[in-house]
Amino acid sequence: QLQLQESGPWLVKPSETLSLTCTVSSGSVSSRTYYWGWIRQPPGKGLEWIGTIYYSGSTYYNPSLKSRLTISVDTSKNQFSLRLSSVTAADTAVYYCTRQDGNYHDYWGQGTLVTVSS
């Protein structure tokens, strides 16, 4: 059974960069069939698609985050990562990594709460 696990700092200061890594087990980020995604949920709000990456490194970003966002993949470690720069309190959220099969997300990590605060 495919498993995804998010990791990274739970507290980030305003204006700094939020960095998270998703480790994939019982599956491969090098798969040519699937994409890998990031989704977040601010407290009390709905889900928001952040971005998606393919094993080749092709990336697709939410236009509202594009200027601050970098998603990368490390096939040697079977991981993919998220970097969001110049964060504010509005970036406080539970961040999920997912496996994306075309236009839907069939496997999700448990999520990690990242708080932006000084």
Add this chain to the structure above:
Amino acid sequence: QSALTQPPSASGSPGQSVTISCTGTSSDVGGYNSVSWYQHHPGKAPKLLTYEVSKRPSGVPDRFSGSKSGNTASLTVSGLQAEDEADYYCCSYAGSNNWVFGGGTKLTVL
């Protein structure tokens, strides 16, 4: 891109059926047969319920069914059970390698 519109809440008694709507535009819901629905129990990972409008992954009960008409997609939960109480989100492909979620609907089983 704007979030898809879902009612904030829905409710039904055990055994009843409830339908949750998800309204978008011709640029997302209406333009593609790429709507998916997710069930989210707080504190847990969201779970895929339906994809490509009406397909169900293996293991998802047939009590959950998806449909679409024009710019509005719907999720129907039949034979409501206590464990169906959760938040439900729709998601649609919005073109140009973009995806958009709905604001979520909190389903209460009375």
